Protein backbone atom coordinates (compact mmCIF):
# COMPACT_ATOMS: atom_id res chain seq x y z
CA UNK A 1 0.00 0.00 0.00
CA UNK A 2 1.42 3.37 -0.99
CA UNK A 3 1.35 6.51 1.14
CA UNK A 4 3.60 8.69 3.23
CA UNK A 5 3.90 8.00 6.94
CA UNK A 6 5.62 10.48 9.23
CA UNK A 7 7.14 8.90 12.34
CA UNK A 8 7.83 11.22 15.27
CA UNK A 9 9.74 9.57 18.11
CA UNK A 10 12.85 10.43 20.06
CA UNK A 11 13.77 6.76 20.43
CA UNK A 12 16.02 5.70 17.63
CA UNK A 13 15.01 2.03 17.90
CA UNK A 14 11.34 2.75 17.47
CA UNK A 15 12.01 4.90 14.43
CA UNK A 16 14.13 2.16 12.92
CA UNK A 17 11.59 -0.59 13.61
CA UNK A 18 8.68 1.39 12.19
CA UNK A 19 10.67 2.32 9.12
CA UNK A 20 11.46 -1.33 8.49
CA UNK A 21 7.88 -2.53 9.00
CA UNK A 22 6.20 0.20 6.99
CA UNK A 23 8.69 0.34 4.14
CA UNK A 24 8.32 -3.40 3.87
CA UNK A 25 4.67 -2.70 3.01
CA UNK A 26 5.59 -0.28 0.24
CA UNK A 27 4.94 2.90 2.22
CA UNK A 28 7.17 5.94 2.18
CA UNK A 29 8.51 6.71 5.65
CA UNK A 30 9.92 9.97 6.95
CA UNK A 31 11.09 10.15 10.51
CA UNK A 32 12.01 12.92 12.90
CA UNK A 33 13.02 13.03 16.54
CA UNK A 34 11.12 16.07 17.63
CA UNK A 35 7.65 17.55 17.11
CA UNK A 36 9.30 20.83 16.09
CA UNK A 37 10.79 19.04 13.08
CA UNK A 38 7.45 17.44 12.23
CA UNK A 39 5.64 20.76 11.92
CA UNK A 40 7.22 21.98 8.66
CA UNK A 41 6.67 18.57 7.07
CA UNK A 42 3.01 18.59 8.08
CA UNK A 43 2.65 22.16 6.84
CA UNK A 44 3.89 21.09 3.42
CA UNK A 45 0.86 18.88 3.23
CA UNK A 46 2.23 15.65 1.84
CA UNK A 47 2.02 13.49 4.91
CA UNK A 48 -0.81 10.94 4.83
CA UNK A 49 -0.54 9.51 8.33
CA UNK A 50 1.41 10.47 11.48
CA UNK A 51 2.70 7.91 13.98
CA UNK A 52 3.76 9.91 17.00
CA UNK A 53 5.08 9.32 20.50
CA UNK A 54 2.96 10.92 23.21
CA UNK A 55 5.98 12.09 25.19
CA UNK A 56 8.61 14.01 23.31
CA UNK A 57 11.42 16.25 24.56
CA UNK A 58 10.07 19.66 23.46
CA UNK A 59 6.55 20.06 22.15
CA UNK A 60 4.66 16.93 23.22
CA UNK A 61 2.86 14.55 20.88
CA UNK A 62 -0.47 15.81 22.14
CA UNK A 63 0.50 19.42 21.50
CA UNK A 64 1.60 18.47 17.99
CA UNK A 65 -1.79 16.84 17.40
CA UNK A 66 -3.59 19.96 18.63
CA UNK A 67 -1.41 22.16 16.46
CA UNK A 68 -2.06 19.96 13.41
CA UNK A 69 -5.82 20.05 13.92
CA UNK A 70 -5.74 23.82 13.48
CA UNK A 71 -3.34 23.79 10.55
CA UNK A 72 -5.19 23.84 7.21
CA UNK A 73 -2.90 21.39 5.42
CA UNK A 74 -2.73 18.94 8.34
CA UNK A 75 -6.18 19.24 9.89
CA UNK A 76 -7.47 15.91 8.63
CA UNK A 77 -4.24 13.87 8.76
CA UNK A 78 -4.84 10.85 11.02
CA UNK A 79 -2.60 10.60 14.12
CA UNK A 80 -1.67 7.24 15.64
CA UNK A 81 -0.10 7.70 19.07
CA UNK A 82 2.60 5.61 20.71
CA UNK A 83 2.62 5.50 24.45
CA UNK A 84 4.98 4.09 27.03
CA UNK A 85 3.68 2.32 30.08
CA UNK A 86 3.55 5.52 32.07
CA UNK A 87 1.77 7.54 29.42
CA UNK A 88 -1.31 5.46 28.62
CA UNK A 89 -3.61 8.09 30.10
CA UNK A 90 -2.00 10.67 27.80
CA UNK A 91 -2.71 8.43 24.83
CA UNK A 92 -6.34 8.14 25.87
CA UNK A 93 -6.47 11.91 26.11
CA UNK A 94 -4.97 12.10 22.60
CA UNK A 95 -7.74 9.90 21.23
CA UNK A 96 -10.26 12.20 22.87
CA UNK A 97 -8.58 15.07 21.04
CA UNK A 98 -8.95 13.36 17.71
CA UNK A 99 -6.13 10.83 17.43
CA UNK A 100 -7.25 7.81 15.47
CA UNK A 101 -5.62 5.08 17.52
CA UNK A 102 -2.80 4.39 19.99
CA UNK A 103 -0.29 1.62 20.63
CA UNK A 104 1.58 0.75 23.75
CA UNK A 105 5.25 -0.08 23.76
CA UNK A 106 6.62 -2.61 23.03
CA UNK A 107 5.05 -2.22 19.61
CA UNK A 108 3.06 -5.09 18.17
CA UNK A 109 4.07 -5.17 14.53
CA UNK A 110 0.75 -6.49 13.18
CA UNK A 111 -1.36 -4.10 15.16
CA UNK A 112 0.68 -1.14 13.98
CA UNK A 113 0.42 -2.31 10.40
CA UNK A 114 -3.35 -2.81 10.46
CA UNK A 115 -3.88 0.55 12.05
CA UNK A 116 -1.61 2.43 9.62
CA UNK A 117 -3.20 0.69 6.67
CA UNK A 118 -6.72 1.60 7.82
CA UNK A 119 -5.70 5.17 8.45
CA UNK A 120 -4.18 5.43 4.98
CA UNK A 121 -7.26 3.98 3.33
CA UNK A 122 -9.41 6.35 5.28
CA UNK A 123 -7.28 9.38 4.43
CA UNK A 124 -7.46 8.45 0.78
CA UNK A 125 -11.24 8.27 0.93
CA UNK A 126 -11.56 11.66 2.63
CA UNK A 127 -9.30 13.18 0.02
CA UNK A 128 -11.37 11.71 -2.76
CA UNK A 129 -14.54 13.19 -1.32
CA UNK A 130 -12.86 16.58 -0.98
CA UNK A 131 -11.71 16.54 -4.61
CA UNK A 132 -15.11 15.38 -5.80
CA UNK A 133 -16.72 18.23 -3.95
CA UNK A 134 -14.22 20.79 -5.11
CA UNK A 135 -14.51 19.76 -8.74
CA UNK A 136 -16.14 22.53 -10.70
CA UNK A 137 -18.57 21.63 -13.41
CA UNK A 138 -22.03 20.28 -13.63
CA UNK A 139 -21.79 16.72 -12.49
CA UNK A 140 -19.98 17.29 -9.21
CA UNK A 141 -23.18 16.89 -7.26
CA UNK A 142 -23.51 13.36 -8.52
CA UNK A 143 -21.21 11.39 -6.30
CA UNK A 144 -20.06 8.04 -7.52
CA UNK A 145 -16.89 6.32 -8.54
CA UNK A 146 -18.26 2.84 -9.21
CA UNK A 147 -17.73 1.61 -12.76
CA UNK A 148 -21.46 1.98 -13.48
CA UNK A 149 -21.38 5.62 -12.36
CA UNK A 150 -18.27 6.41 -14.36
CA UNK A 151 -20.03 4.98 -17.37
CA UNK A 152 -23.02 7.19 -16.63
CA UNK A 153 -20.77 10.27 -16.34
CA UNK A 154 -19.17 9.61 -19.68
CA UNK A 155 -22.59 9.13 -21.27
CA UNK A 156 -23.69 12.41 -19.72
CA UNK A 157 -20.72 14.17 -21.20
CA UNK A 158 -21.54 12.80 -24.62
CA UNK A 159 -25.28 13.53 -24.68
CA UNK A 160 -25.41 16.78 -22.70
CA UNK A 161 -24.22 19.06 -25.54
CA UNK A 162 -26.79 17.64 -27.98
CA UNK A 163 -30.49 18.34 -28.23
CA UNK A 164 -31.29 14.65 -28.11
CA UNK A 165 -34.16 13.53 -25.92
CA UNK A 166 -33.02 11.48 -23.01
CA UNK A 167 -35.09 8.99 -21.05
CA UNK A 168 -33.67 8.56 -17.56
CA UNK A 169 -34.50 5.21 -16.03
CA UNK A 170 -33.86 3.94 -12.55
CA UNK A 171 -35.44 2.96 -9.28
CA UNK A 172 -36.84 5.48 -6.88
CA UNK A 173 -34.21 7.61 -5.17
CA UNK A 174 -31.32 6.69 -7.45
CA UNK A 175 -30.72 10.28 -8.56
CA UNK A 176 -32.70 10.62 -11.79
CA UNK A 177 -33.59 14.21 -11.11
CA UNK A 178 -29.99 15.02 -10.32
CA UNK A 179 -29.01 13.49 -13.66
CA UNK A 180 -31.62 15.61 -15.46
CA UNK A 181 -30.34 18.78 -13.82
CA UNK A 182 -26.75 17.86 -14.63
CA UNK A 183 -27.70 17.30 -18.28
CA UNK A 184 -29.21 20.76 -18.39
CA UNK A 185 -26.29 22.48 -16.73
CA UNK A 186 -23.80 20.73 -18.97
CA UNK A 187 -25.76 21.72 -22.08
CA UNK A 188 -25.55 24.88 -24.21
CA UNK A 189 -28.99 25.71 -22.81
CA UNK A 190 -27.72 26.03 -19.25
CA UNK A 191 -28.48 29.77 -19.12
CA UNK A 192 -32.04 29.16 -20.27
CA UNK A 193 -34.86 27.84 -18.08
CA UNK A 194 -35.00 24.31 -16.68
CA UNK A 195 -38.63 23.44 -16.10
CA UNK A 196 -39.59 20.36 -14.15
CA UNK A 197 -43.06 18.88 -14.44
CA UNK A 198 -44.09 16.07 -12.14
CA UNK A 199 -46.55 14.19 -14.30
CA UNK A 200 -47.68 12.04 -11.37
CA UNK A 201 -48.56 15.00 -9.16
CA UNK A 202 -50.89 16.84 -11.53
CA UNK A 203 -54.55 15.76 -11.56
CA UNK A 204 -55.30 14.02 -14.85
CA UNK A 205 -57.81 16.63 -15.97
CA UNK A 206 -55.29 19.43 -15.49
CA UNK A 207 -52.23 17.87 -17.13
CA UNK A 208 -53.03 19.23 -20.54
CA UNK A 209 -53.50 22.80 -19.42
CA UNK A 210 -50.44 22.59 -17.19
CA UNK A 211 -48.29 21.44 -20.09
CA UNK A 212 -49.73 23.53 -22.89
CA UNK A 213 -51.41 26.43 -21.12
CA UNK A 214 -54.95 27.65 -21.53
CA UNK A 215 -56.94 30.63 -22.68
CA UNK A 216 -59.10 32.62 -20.36
CA UNK A 217 -62.46 30.88 -20.03
CA UNK A 218 -61.27 27.64 -21.61
CA UNK A 219 -62.81 25.73 -18.74
CA UNK A 220 -64.41 26.49 -15.39
CA UNK A 221 -61.74 27.99 -13.22
CA UNK A 222 -59.64 29.29 -16.13
CA UNK A 223 -60.02 32.85 -14.97
CA UNK A 224 -57.02 34.11 -16.84
CA UNK A 225 -54.85 33.13 -19.74
CA UNK A 226 -51.98 30.90 -18.60
CA UNK A 227 -48.68 29.84 -20.08
CA UNK A 228 -47.96 26.12 -20.01
CA UNK A 229 -44.70 24.40 -19.08
CA UNK A 230 -43.72 23.86 -22.72
CA UNK A 231 -43.84 27.60 -23.30
CA UNK A 232 -42.05 28.33 -20.05
CA UNK A 233 -39.22 26.03 -21.10
CA UNK A 234 -38.83 27.69 -24.53
CA UNK A 235 -35.15 27.62 -25.53
CA UNK A 236 -34.39 25.64 -22.41
CA UNK A 237 -35.03 22.16 -21.02
CA UNK A 238 -38.34 20.59 -20.09
CA UNK A 239 -38.01 17.73 -17.63
CA UNK A 240 -41.04 15.43 -17.65
CA UNK A 241 -40.62 13.59 -14.38
CA UNK A 242 -42.62 10.42 -13.66
CA UNK A 243 -43.56 10.22 -17.33
CA UNK A 244 -44.84 6.69 -16.73
CA UNK A 245 -47.77 8.18 -14.83
CA UNK A 246 -48.95 10.42 -17.66
CA UNK A 247 -52.54 9.72 -18.74
CA UNK A 248 -52.90 8.19 -22.21
CA UNK A 249 -54.97 11.05 -23.61
CA UNK A 250 -52.24 13.53 -22.71
CA UNK A 251 -49.57 11.26 -24.15
CA UNK A 252 -51.07 11.84 -27.62
CA UNK A 253 -50.70 15.57 -27.25
CA UNK A 254 -47.18 15.36 -25.90
CA UNK A 255 -46.31 13.16 -28.84
CA UNK A 256 -47.59 15.79 -31.25
CA UNK A 257 -45.64 18.49 -29.46
CA UNK A 258 -42.49 16.41 -29.74
CA UNK A 259 -43.03 15.50 -33.38
CA UNK A 260 -43.90 18.96 -34.63
CA UNK A 261 -42.40 21.21 -32.01
CA UNK A 262 -45.82 22.79 -31.84
CA UNK A 263 -48.30 23.29 -29.06
CA UNK A 264 -51.80 24.59 -28.74
CA UNK A 265 -53.20 26.14 -25.59
CA UNK A 266 -56.38 24.61 -24.23
CA UNK A 267 -59.30 26.64 -25.58
CA UNK A 268 -57.28 28.08 -28.43
CA UNK A 269 -56.85 27.04 -32.02
CA UNK A 270 -53.65 28.95 -32.50
CA UNK A 271 -50.58 26.81 -32.96
CA UNK A 272 -47.36 27.97 -31.33
CA UNK A 273 -43.86 26.84 -32.10
CA UNK A 274 -41.60 26.01 -29.16
CA UNK A 275 -37.95 25.05 -29.03
CA UNK A 276 -37.61 22.73 -26.07
CA UNK A 277 -35.22 19.98 -25.20
CA UNK A 278 -37.20 17.24 -23.50
CA UNK A 279 -35.80 15.00 -20.80
CA UNK A 280 -38.03 12.40 -19.20
CA UNK A 281 -37.66 10.12 -16.21
CA UNK A 282 -39.54 7.25 -14.68
CA UNK A 283 -39.04 4.50 -12.15
CA UNK A 284 -41.60 2.35 -13.98
CA UNK A 285 -40.70 -0.35 -16.45
CA UNK A 286 -41.92 1.57 -19.49
CA UNK A 287 -41.47 -1.32 -21.87
CA UNK A 288 -43.79 -3.41 -19.73
CA UNK A 289 -46.25 -0.50 -19.64
CA UNK A 290 -46.09 -0.36 -23.43
CA UNK A 291 -46.75 -4.11 -23.62
CA UNK A 292 -49.79 -3.67 -21.36
CA UNK A 293 -51.08 -0.77 -23.41
CA UNK A 294 -50.67 1.72 -20.55
CA UNK A 295 -48.04 3.71 -22.39
CA UNK A 296 -48.02 4.64 -26.06
CA UNK A 297 -45.37 2.84 -28.00
CA UNK A 298 -44.80 5.74 -30.41
CA UNK A 299 -44.20 8.13 -27.51
CA UNK A 300 -41.90 5.63 -25.85
CA UNK A 301 -39.73 5.48 -28.97
CA UNK A 302 -39.71 9.27 -29.30
CA UNK A 303 -38.58 9.72 -25.72
CA UNK A 304 -36.09 6.94 -25.46
CA UNK A 305 -33.79 8.03 -28.25
CA UNK A 306 -31.10 7.90 -25.60
CA UNK A 307 -31.99 5.84 -22.56
CA UNK A 308 -29.76 6.43 -19.52
CA UNK A 309 -29.91 3.97 -16.68
CA UNK A 310 -29.09 5.17 -13.17
CA UNK A 311 -27.90 2.14 -11.17
CA UNK A 312 -29.49 1.25 -7.83
CA UNK A 313 -27.30 1.83 -4.80
CA UNK A 314 -26.98 -1.88 -4.01
CA UNK A 315 -25.16 -2.31 -7.30
CA UNK A 316 -22.57 0.24 -6.26
CA UNK A 317 -22.02 -0.43 -2.60
CA UNK A 318 -18.47 0.86 -2.95
CA UNK A 319 -19.90 4.39 -3.30
CA UNK A 320 -21.67 4.28 0.07
CA UNK A 321 -18.74 5.54 2.20
CA UNK A 322 -18.08 8.52 -0.09
CA UNK A 323 -21.79 9.36 -0.17
CA UNK A 324 -22.05 9.15 3.62
CA UNK A 325 -19.06 11.44 4.16
CA UNK A 326 -20.35 13.93 1.60
CA UNK A 327 -23.83 13.95 3.12
CA UNK A 328 -22.39 14.38 6.61
CA UNK A 329 -20.50 17.42 5.38
CA UNK A 330 -23.55 18.89 3.64
CA UNK A 331 -25.92 18.18 6.49
CA UNK A 332 -23.65 19.36 9.30
CA UNK A 333 -23.36 22.57 7.35
CA UNK A 334 -27.09 22.79 6.76
CA UNK A 335 -27.93 22.19 10.41
CA UNK A 336 -25.18 24.48 11.66
CA UNK A 337 -23.11 21.75 13.36
CA UNK A 338 -19.37 21.54 13.45
CA UNK A 339 -18.28 18.81 11.03
CA UNK A 340 -18.85 15.46 12.73
CA UNK A 341 -16.48 12.57 12.27
CA UNK A 342 -17.86 9.23 11.17
CA UNK A 343 -16.40 6.06 12.61
CA UNK A 344 -15.21 3.34 10.26
CA UNK A 345 -17.63 0.91 11.92
CA UNK A 346 -20.52 3.10 10.82
CA UNK A 347 -19.31 3.09 7.22
CA UNK A 348 -18.91 -0.70 7.31
CA UNK A 349 -22.34 -1.11 8.85
CA UNK A 350 -24.03 1.04 6.21
CA UNK A 351 -22.32 -0.88 3.42
CA UNK A 352 -24.23 -3.95 4.58
CA UNK A 353 -27.65 -2.33 4.27
CA UNK A 354 -29.59 -2.95 1.05
CA UNK A 355 -31.16 0.54 0.75
CA UNK A 356 -34.29 -0.26 -1.23
CA UNK A 357 -34.92 3.50 -1.27
CA UNK A 358 -31.46 4.05 -2.75
CA UNK A 359 -29.51 7.30 -2.30
CA UNK A 360 -32.53 9.17 -0.96
CA UNK A 361 -32.92 6.64 1.83
CA UNK A 362 -29.21 6.81 2.62
CA UNK A 363 -29.33 10.60 2.76
CA UNK A 364 -32.34 10.56 5.09
CA UNK A 365 -30.58 8.06 7.32
CA UNK A 366 -27.46 10.21 7.47
CA UNK A 367 -29.54 13.26 8.28
CA UNK A 368 -31.14 11.44 11.18
CA UNK A 369 -27.72 10.36 12.48
CA UNK A 370 -26.24 13.84 12.06
CA UNK A 371 -29.05 15.30 14.13
CA UNK A 372 -29.16 12.64 16.84
CA UNK A 373 -25.45 11.90 17.32
CA UNK A 374 -22.98 13.56 19.63
CA UNK A 375 -19.67 15.04 18.52
CA UNK A 376 -18.99 12.13 16.22
CA UNK A 377 -21.17 9.54 14.55
CA UNK A 378 -20.67 6.12 16.10
CA UNK A 379 -22.15 2.68 15.61
CA UNK A 380 -24.81 3.25 18.28
CA UNK A 381 -26.11 6.19 16.25
CA UNK A 382 -27.02 3.89 13.38
CA UNK A 383 -30.74 3.27 13.76
CA UNK A 384 -32.10 -0.19 14.37
CA UNK A 385 -33.37 -1.14 10.93
CA UNK A 386 -30.04 -1.72 9.24
CA UNK A 387 -28.87 -3.95 12.08
CA UNK A 388 -32.08 -5.91 12.06
CA UNK A 389 -31.76 -6.43 8.40
CA UNK A 390 -28.22 -7.60 8.79
CA UNK A 391 -29.21 -10.05 11.46
CA UNK A 392 -31.93 -11.35 9.23
CA UNK A 393 -29.38 -11.71 6.49
CA UNK A 394 -26.99 -13.54 8.79
CA UNK A 395 -29.80 -15.84 9.88
CA UNK A 396 -30.71 -16.43 6.30
CA UNK A 397 -27.16 -17.27 5.46
CA UNK A 398 -26.99 -19.74 8.35
CA UNK A 399 -30.39 -21.30 7.83
CA UNK A 400 -30.23 -21.73 4.11
CA UNK A 401 -26.83 -22.67 2.86
CA UNK A 402 -27.97 -22.33 -0.74
CA UNK A 403 -28.58 -18.56 -0.45
CA UNK A 404 -25.90 -16.04 -1.26
CA UNK A 405 -23.64 -15.16 1.67
CA UNK A 406 -24.70 -12.02 3.53
CA UNK A 407 -21.87 -10.02 1.99
CA UNK A 408 -23.14 -10.54 -1.54
CA UNK A 409 -25.60 -7.87 -2.44
CA UNK A 410 -27.99 -8.37 -5.27
CA UNK A 411 -31.62 -8.02 -6.15
CA UNK A 412 -32.19 -11.63 -5.29
CA UNK A 413 -31.32 -11.03 -1.66
CA UNK A 414 -34.29 -8.74 -1.34
CA UNK A 415 -36.55 -11.39 -2.74
CA UNK A 416 -35.03 -13.97 -0.46
CA UNK A 417 -35.64 -11.72 2.44
CA UNK A 418 -39.36 -11.70 1.79
CA UNK A 419 -39.34 -15.41 1.40
CA UNK A 420 -37.37 -15.78 4.58
CA UNK A 421 -39.87 -13.75 6.50
CA UNK A 422 -42.42 -16.33 5.46
CA UNK A 423 -40.30 -19.38 6.09
CA UNK A 424 -39.03 -18.32 9.50
CA UNK A 425 -42.52 -17.32 10.65
CA UNK A 426 -43.34 -19.17 13.89
CA UNK A 427 -45.26 -22.39 13.30
CA UNK A 428 -48.84 -22.52 14.50
CA UNK A 429 -48.90 -24.09 17.96
CA UNK A 430 -50.01 -27.69 17.72
CA UNK A 431 -49.87 -27.77 13.97
CA UNK A 432 -46.84 -30.08 14.03
CA UNK A 433 -45.30 -32.38 16.60
CA UNK A 434 -41.70 -32.50 17.53
CA UNK A 435 -39.99 -35.79 16.77
CA UNK A 436 -40.00 -36.68 20.47
CA UNK A 437 -43.70 -35.94 20.82
CA UNK A 438 -44.43 -38.11 17.81
CA UNK A 439 -42.23 -40.93 19.03
CA UNK A 440 -43.80 -40.93 22.50
CA UNK A 441 -47.28 -40.93 21.07
CA UNK A 442 -46.59 -43.78 18.67
CA UNK A 443 -44.82 -45.79 21.36
CA UNK A 444 -47.70 -45.33 23.77
CA UNK A 445 -50.21 -46.52 21.20
CA UNK A 446 -48.19 -49.63 20.37
CA UNK A 447 -47.57 -50.54 24.01
CA UNK A 448 -51.26 -50.04 24.88
CA UNK A 449 -52.43 -52.19 21.96
CA UNK A 450 -49.96 -54.96 22.83
CA UNK A 451 -51.08 -54.93 26.47
CA UNK A 452 -54.70 -55.13 25.36
CA UNK A 453 -53.94 -58.10 23.13
CA UNK A 454 -52.61 -60.06 26.11
CA UNK A 455 -55.23 -58.73 28.51
CA UNK A 456 -52.64 -56.70 30.40
CA UNK A 457 -50.46 -59.71 31.20
CA UNK A 458 -47.27 -57.77 31.85
CA UNK A 459 -44.86 -60.71 31.43
CA UNK A 460 -46.33 -61.74 28.05
CA UNK A 461 -46.49 -58.20 26.80
CA UNK A 462 -42.84 -57.67 27.81
CA UNK A 463 -41.85 -60.77 25.86
CA UNK A 464 -43.80 -59.62 22.78
CA UNK A 465 -42.26 -56.16 22.97
CA UNK A 466 -38.79 -57.66 23.55
CA UNK A 467 -38.07 -55.80 26.76
CA UNK A 468 -37.62 -56.70 30.42
CA UNK A 469 -40.67 -56.72 32.70
CA UNK A 470 -39.19 -54.04 34.93
CA UNK A 471 -38.57 -51.93 31.88
CA UNK A 472 -42.16 -52.29 30.74
CA UNK A 473 -43.36 -51.10 34.15
CA UNK A 474 -41.09 -48.10 33.89
CA UNK A 475 -42.27 -47.32 30.36
CA UNK A 476 -45.93 -47.59 31.37
CA UNK A 477 -45.31 -45.13 34.17
CA UNK A 478 -43.39 -42.78 31.90
CA UNK A 479 -46.07 -42.88 29.20
CA UNK A 480 -48.88 -42.69 31.74
CA UNK A 481 -50.43 -46.07 30.79
CA UNK A 482 -52.85 -47.62 33.27
CA UNK A 483 -54.87 -50.83 33.23
CA UNK A 484 -58.08 -49.06 32.23
CA UNK A 485 -56.46 -47.85 29.01
Ligand SMILES: Nc1ncnc2c1ncn2[C@@H]1O[C@H](COP(=O)(O)OP(=O)(O)OP(=O)(O)O)[C@@H](O)[C@H]1O
Pocket residue numbers: 141142143144170171172173174175176177178179282283359360363
Ligand atom coordinates in the same frame (compact mmCIF):
# COMPACT_ATOMS: atom_id res chain seq x y z
N1 LIG B 1 -25.05 10.17 -7.01
C1 LIG B 1 -25.54 10.97 -6.07
N2 LIG B 1 -24.71 11.77 -5.38
C2 LIG B 1 -25.20 12.58 -4.44
N3 LIG B 1 -26.47 12.66 -4.10
C3 LIG B 1 -27.35 11.90 -4.74
C4 LIG B 1 -26.93 11.01 -5.77
N4 LIG B 1 -28.00 10.37 -6.23
C5 LIG B 1 -29.05 10.82 -5.54
N5 LIG B 1 -28.67 11.75 -4.64
C6 LIG B 1 -29.55 12.43 -3.68
O1 LIG B 1 -30.58 11.51 -3.35
C7 LIG B 1 -31.85 12.14 -3.32
C8 LIG B 1 -32.75 11.51 -4.35
O2 LIG B 1 -32.32 11.83 -5.67
P1 LIG B 1 -33.36 12.14 -6.85
O3 LIG B 1 -34.50 12.96 -6.37
O4 LIG B 1 -32.59 12.66 -8.00
O5 LIG B 1 -33.86 10.64 -7.13
P2 LIG B 1 -34.93 10.11 -8.19
O6 LIG B 1 -34.27 9.02 -8.92
O7 LIG B 1 -35.46 11.25 -8.98
O8 LIG B 1 -36.04 9.49 -7.26
P3 LIG B 1 -37.64 9.29 -7.56
O9 LIG B 1 -37.78 8.22 -8.58
O10 LIG B 1 -38.17 8.85 -6.23
O11 LIG B 1 -38.16 10.61 -8.02
C9 LIG B 1 -31.58 13.61 -3.54
O12 LIG B 1 -31.43 14.22 -2.28
C10 LIG B 1 -30.28 13.62 -4.29
O13 LIG B 1 -29.59 14.81 -4.05
Ligand SMILES: [Mg+2]
Pocket residue numbers: 176177241
Ligand atom coordinates in the same frame (compact mmCIF):
# COMPACT_ATOMS: atom_id res chain seq x y z
MG1 LIG C 1 -37.38 12.04 -9.01
